Amino acid sequence: xxxxxxxxxxxxxxxxxxxxxxxxxxxxxxxxxxxxxxxxxxxxxxxxxxxxxxxxxxxxxxxxxxxxxxxxxxxxxxxxxxxxxxxxxxxxxxxxxxxxxxxxxxxxxxxxxxxxxxxxxxxxxxxxxxxxxxxxxxxxxxxxxxxxxxxxxxxxxxxxxxxxxxxxxxxxxxxxxxxxxxxxxxxxxxxxxxxxxxxxxxxxxxxxxxxxxxxxxxxxxxxxxxxxxxxxxxxxxxxxxxxxxxxxxxxxx
Numbered sequence: 704x705x706x707x708x709x710x711x712x713x714x715x716x717x718x719x720x721x722x723x724x725x726x727x728x729x730x731x732x733x734x735x736x737x738x739x740x741x742x743x744x745x746x747x748x749x750x751x752x753x754x755x756x757x758x759x760x761x762x763x764x765x766x767x768x769x770x771x772x773x774x775x776x777x778x779x780x781x782x783x784x785x786x787x788x789x790x791x792x793x794x795x796x797x798x799x800x801x802x803x804x805x806x807x808x809x810x811x812x813x814x815x816x817x818x819x820x821x822x823x824x825x826x827x828x829x830x831x832x833x834x835x836x837x838x839x840x841x842x843x844x845x846x847x848x849x850x851x852x853x854x855x856x857x858x859x860x861x862x863x864x865x866x867x868x869x870x871x872x873x874x875x876x877x878x879x880x881x882x883x884x885x886x887x888x889x890x891x892x893x894x895x896x897x898x899x900x901x902x903x904x905x906x907x908x909x910x911x912x913x914x915x916x917x918x919x920x921x922x923x924x925x926x927x928x929x930x931x932x933x934x935x936x937x938x939x940x941x942x943x944x945x946x947x948x949x950x951x952x953x954x955x956x
Contacts, residue, residue, distance in 0.1 A: 725751035726929040727772055729763040731779035731916065732871040733804070733845065733890045737948035738777070741941045745932065748940075753932050759871040761842040767792055773921050774929035777801065779872075779890075780844035784917040791923075797933060798919035803951030805891040805914060806848050808903040809879055816886045820856070820904040826886075827861035833885035836867045836878040844914075845872035849888035852910040876900065890914065892949040915954050 725746075730738050735757045746752035756763070756773070764783040767773050768790060776793060778784045781800075787793045810816030818829050826835075838846035846868065853859040869875035872889045873896075879887035880899035887900075894902045918936060920929050935941055942952045 723751060723926070723928050725753040726774040726926060726932050728753045728755050728775040728777070728932070729767065729771070729773040729921075730755060730757055730775075730777040731760045731763070731844070732757045732873040733779055733893055734777055734802075734916070735873065736896055737892070737945050737950060740948070741936065741944040744940050744944060745935050750931065750935070751928055753928075757873075759838065759843045761844075762870075767921055774926060775932060776919055776921050778844070778917045779804075779914070780847070781915055781917050782847075783844070784919060787921075788919075793919040793921055794923060794925060795919075797925065797930075798917060799937070800915050800954040801918040801936060802916040802945055803914055803954040804916070804949075805905055805908070805951075806845065806852060806888055806911065807891045807894050807905045808886055808888055809876070809894050809900045810886045810903050811879055811882045812899055812901045814882065814885070815901060816903055818903060820906055823857045826853075826858045827865070830862060830865055830885055833865065834867045834878075834883065835862055835865045836869060836875040836884035836887035837889070838872045838875050839868040839870065840866075841868075843869075843871060845875070845888075845890060848911045848914060849906075851912065852888075852906045855910040856906075895949045913955060916950075 738755055742753050760778040760783040764786050767787060837849045840846035840850035867884055872893050875887050876889045876893045878884050880897050894900055920933055945952050
């Protein structure tokens with residue numbers, strides 16, 4: 704009796720060791736909280752939990768280009784997904800817009816920065832020489848959206864010298880949360896991630912291209928685990944999680 708029990712336990716462990724691991728997912732840093740929560744829901748259903756790696760979309764795309772073994776890529780804009788698609792590094796049949804977002808002006812909650820966003824609004828005057836934190840507009844989607852919005856509204860030239868360029872939207876959020884900048888521009892969902900900042904105002908939708916998060920599987924022969932997790936992210940359980948964290952589902956309102 705004891706021997707058969709031990710054999711059964713050993714067989715169970717053997718099957719577990721042979722189970723297909725969860726996929727390696729590369730995702731934009733602004734997805735950190737929501738995607739971690741979605742992955743927990745996925746794992747709770749008995750599926751292998753994915754390994755999540757977060758950074759700026761630009762950094763992740765370049766890592767994939769250099770051979771990083773990612774199986775799923777979630778980009779904060781279409782441009783970096785295009786970058787990989789042009790190099791035949793993602794499966795085009797699996798590419799799809801997943802989520803939408805907005806960009807907002809934030810400030811430390813303890814030092815409110817009150818201003819309304821409109822054409823030619825006096826952002827430079829309000830900053831009065833203090834820093835404006837945002838993701839690097841030369842490479843990071845959040846920074847590119849922010850710069851385009853400021854250019855459209857006619858204020859980029861007066862604040863450019865005050866911009867602190869962060870490696871990601873989450874890094875810009877942290878700068879403002881620590882009080883190292885008078886204001887910052889991040890995604891709306893980032894602003895909801897910490898009570899240390901407050902949303903001052905939302906940028907008009909017509910001031911920048913739509914913020915679209917694109918998803919695709921990496922390579923030409925995605926694993927079963929990668930395909931299953933992609934399907935989950937498009938399903939109702941993941942959608943409920945993303946909505947809870949403030950993302951737009953579907954990607955466009």
